[in-house]
Amino acid sequence: MSTTINKKNLQSPRYRAPAAIGGRRNPAIGQRRKNFQALGFLVPALLILGAFTAWPMISALRLSFTDASGFGKEEWVGFENYARIFTDPVILNAVANTALYALLFTPTAVALALVLALLLNDPRLPFRGFFRTALFLPFIISLAVAAIAWTYLIDPQVGLLNYWLSSAGIRLGNVLQDPILAMPAVAFVAVWKSFGFYMVIFLAGLQEIPGSLYEAARVDGAGAWTRFRHVTMPMLSNTTAFVLIFALIAALQAFDQIYVMTGGGPYGHTETVVMQIYSAGFRKLDVGFASALSYVLLAATLLLSVIQFVFFGKREREGE
Amino acid sequence: MKKSLTIFAAIAAATLSLAACSGAGAGSENKGSKAELTFWHGYTEADGKVLNKIVDDFNASQNEVSIKVQINPWSVIDDTLLPALSSGKGPDIVAMPAERLPVYADKGAFVELDDFYRDPTSNLDKLAPAAVEMETVNGHKYGVPSGFVPLAMFYNKTLFAQAGITTPPATWDEWIATAKKLTVDADNDGIPEQFGLGLPDHATVANGVWPSLFYGNGGDIVKDGKAVVDSPENARTLKTWVDAVRNDKISPTGLDGIAGDKLFSSGKAAMYLGGPWMSSIAQESKIDFGIAAVPAGPKAQAASAIGISMAVTQQKDDSKAAAARKFFSYFMQKEQATAWSLGSGWPPLRTDIPAGAVASNPVVEALTKQAEFGRPLLPGVVNSTDVLTAVDKLTQRAVAGENIKDLLSETQASVQKVLDTK
Numbered sequence: 030m031s032t033t034i035n036k037k038n039l040q041s042p043r044y045r046a047p048a049a050i051g052g053r054r055n056p057a058i059g060q061r062r063k064n065f066q067a068l069g070f071l072v073p074a075l076l077i078l079g080a081f082t083a084w085p086m087i088s089a090l091r092l093s094f095t096d097a098s099g100f101g102k103e104e105w106v107g108f109e110n111y112a113r114i115f116t117d118p119v120i121l122n123a124v125a126n127t128a129l130y131a132l133l134f135t136p137t138a139v140a141l142a143l144v145l146a147l148l149l150n151d152p153r154l155p156f157r158g159f160f161r162t163a164l165f166l167p168f169i170i171s172l173a174v175a176a177i178a179w180t181y182l183i184d185p186q187v188g189l190l191n192y193w194l195s196s197a198g199i200r201l202g203n204v205l206q207d208p209i210l211a212m213p214a215v216a217f218v219a220v221w222k223s224f225g226f227y228m229v230i231f232l233a234g235l236q237e238i239p240g241s242l243y244e245a246a247r248v249d250g251a252g253a254w255t256r257f258r259h260v261t262m263p264m265l266s267n268t269t270a271f272v273l274i275f276a277l278i279a280a281l282q283a284f285d286q287i288y289v290m291t292g293g294g295p296y297g298h299t300e301t302v303v304m305q306i307y308s309a310g311f312r313k314l315d316v317g318f319a320s321a322l323s324y325v326l327l328a329a330t331l332l333l334s335v336i337q338f339v340f341f342g343k344r345e346r347e348g349e
Numbered sequence: 350m351k352k353s354l355t356i357f358a359a360i361a362a363a364t365l366s367l368a369a370c371s372g373a374g375a376g377s378e379n380k381g382s383k384a385e386l387t388f389w390h391g392y393t394e395a396d397g398k399v400l401n402k403i404v405d406d407f408n409a410s411q412n413e414v415s416i417k418v419q420i421n422p423w424s425v426i427d428d429t430l431l432p433a434l435s436s437g438k439g440p441d442i443v444a445m446p447a448e449r450l451p452v453y454a455d456k457g458a459f460v461e462l463d464d465f466y467r468d469p470t471s472n473l474d475k476l477a478p479a480a481v482e483m484e485t486v487n488g489h490k491y492g493v494p495s496g497f498v499p500l501a502m503f504y505n506k507t508l509f510a511q512a513g514i515t516t517p518p519a520t521w522d523e524w525i526a527t528a529k530k531l532t533v534d535a536d537n538d539g540i541p542e543q544f545g546l547g548l549p550d551h552a553t554v555a556n557g558v559w560p561s562l563f564y565g566n567g568g569d570i571v572k573d574g575k576a577v578v579d580s581p582e583n584a585r586t587l588k589t590w591v592d593a594v595r596n597d598k599i600s601p602t603g604l605d606g607i608a609g610d611k612l613f614s615s616g617k618a619a620m621y622l623g624g625p626w627m628s629s630i631a632q633e634s635k636i637d638f639g640i641a642a643v644p645a646g647p648k649a650q651a652a653s654a655i656g657i658s659m660a661v662t663q664q665k666d667d668s669k670a671a672a673a674r675k676f677f678s679y680f681m682q683k684e685q686a687t688a689w690s691l692g693s694g695w696p697p698l699r700t701d702i703p704a705g706a707v708a709s710n711p712v713v714e715a716l717t718k719q720a721e722f723g724r725p726l727l728p729g730v731v732n733s734t735d736v737l738t739a740v741d742k743l744t745q746r747a748v749a750g751e752n753i754k755d756l757l758s759e760t761q762a763s764v765q766k767v768l769d770t771k
Contacts, residue, residue, distance in 0.1 A: 098457075098458075099431045099434060099435040100434040100435045100457075100458060101457040101458065101663070102457065186611065186612070186617075187611075203601075203603045206602075206603030206605075207603075208749075292552065294552070294741070294745070295745055295749075296551070296742035296745045296746055297738075308734065311427070311428055312452075312734040313452060313732060313734055313735070314431060314452050316431075316435075
């Protein structure tokens with residue numbers, strides 16, 4: 030018995046010893062094997078990403094230097110398409126409109142999402158689950174479908190919203206045909222559709238903040254605003270950065286509801302960059318120009334994202 | 350920092366999806382003794398059934414060509430044709446709104462049909478010249494019309510009777526006077542409950558409402574490849590109709606074609622310019638309606654026509670183009686052309702089919718009598734999309750009360766710029 034125990038006691042380290050030596054080498058092999066395994070799992074996703082994202086992107090980059098129509102012959106035109114973008118008043122108008130849309134959409138959607146997330150994070154609120162689900166629901170609807178529904182709701186002839194408001198003495202008028210109100214209207218529909226998603230991200234962020242921080246703040250005599258300003262906000266800065274960048278990207282890609290609700294009208298007041306990409310590609314068969322415009326938008330989006338990223342990164346470091 | 354990296358990766362992934370719009374590949378060709386063609390069209394209603402029957406009859410009438418039909422609404426055809434062509438999986442024959450033909454023809458998507466038009470067996474020699482004009486791009490013919498009909502005036506007989514009006518107006522003066530009489534603002538709140546006319550100021554019926562008005566006063570938009578929007582004739586046209594809409598409130602402002610259809614079919618507008626489909630919309634809404642020609646303007650009686658063109662796509666093998674021509678010849682025979690007219694509700698494409706031959710359908714008969722007033726919309730203008738957008742902006746801003754003179758010179762410049770860009 031004792032020998033066996035001794036053997037075991039002695040053997041175990043001995044048995045482990047080579048493993049330990051190999052362990053120094055083996056992790057590398059194991060790691061490589063793990064990498065291969067991971068790659069195996071990633072291959073389907075990478076193939077899809079490659080075929081439907083990377084390859085079209087590379088093709089589009091090539092096309093952006095040609096006068097391609099999507100079929101038939103195409104000629105290399107160098108930077109001509111890019112030059113046109115910065116001189117065409119229609120495109121510049123679309124750029125200005127996209128900026129206005131981003132200004133209307135991004136802060137509204139993010140602020141609304143944050144306020145509602147704070148409200149719904151309060152355990153004292155009854156039916157929290159119900160509200161969370163209800164407010165998230167619009168996000169699962171397609172934006173085009175939401176746009177059709179809203180078009181009917183605000184229709185000046187048959188719209189329910191107009192009907193209700195008119196009984197309260199408010200006349201909305203033909204919002205989508207109004208050069209000043211049309212853009213806020215299409216931005217509103219996007220806010221309505223997407224704030225639920227940002228809200229859920231904020232909720233997740235809020236739940237990561239340890240309760241002890243609030244308790245400590247309370248002990249120090251911090252009021253509700255101070256707690257929000259000095260605990261919630263710094264702790265949420267990562268989440269806020271993420272949400273802001275996502276909202277901005279969504280804003281720069283505005284298309285669906287505008288296509289459905291105004292078609293870019295009234296007289297070009299809701300014409301955005303992506304609307305112009307669509308029109309150049311599918312209406313004018315100027316795929317080269319559409320590709321160039323896509324790339325300029327991509328570059329602008331990346332640039333803005335990087336600026337935000339750096340800004341928030343800096344704040345985070347300063348906070349530390 | 351790790352978290353931030355994840356965020357950055359997510360951003361990168363999100364932005365990546367931006368620039369994805371292309372495709373390449375080769376379509377499989379069907380080889381055999383019998384030519385098999387696909388034909389895309391957007392006739393989704395009763396007209397589609399009639400067209401499909403003509404195709405079936407054609408398939409049964411010979412054993413060299415077999416045509417397979419694929420129905421898609423017009424807007425879907427326009428959105429799917431480009432990707433289909435670029436992947437080499439496009440249709441052999443495609444029907445599309447006529448003003449969309451030039452851009453595809455100019456980019457080399459379609460087979461040129463000049464020889465076919467000269468061929469005496471093509472049955473194309475009897476086509477209305479205005480309909481052929483809309484198939485002509487850069488001096489060559491690229492399509493065969495499957496529909497050509499001028500906008501017509503639909504009027505609500507019940508509302509006319511209530512106001513004691515018995516005949517539809519025949520001139521602009523009568524038209525505006527009638528519209529004023531039929532505009533009713535019972536509660537005096539400045540917004541009429543009933544309008545004399547539904548006059549869309551943008552995205553109008555087949556984009557043809559304002560061009561029709563411009564023609565009536567001797568004006569035009571593009572002539573011989575030059576912009577001619579800024580003319581005293583067009584200025585007067587705009588002033589006349591903007592005054593009637595803004596001051597006399599004969600029509601709501603900010604109306605588009607779809608809203609205009611609704612306005613007429615809900616009995617809120619006594620008169621409306623529309624295409625043949627208005628008759629079925631009005632019937633469904635139980636509106637007792639009449640059809641008259643667009644009233645004559647001071648200089649001309651003319652109406653912009655709604656056109657549908659059929660074109661043959663460029664293919665590697667010529668046998669398909671030859672097969673498509675066989676179908677067109679069959680389609681344009683007198684018997685088929687008459688059946689198609691009656692079934693589609695559009696006037697006959699051949700000038701040798703008189704209104705009497707289609708009297709069994711009173712709507713078609715009425716429209717056939719007006720066929721001579723039809724003018725193609727921007728024939729041969731490659732970038733019709735941008736020209737129509739410019740005209741839309743012009744009319745919408747004019748109805749909104751902006752200075753007509755400034756608008757016209759601005760539109761003139763932008764239309765000319767569009768025509769100059771190639």
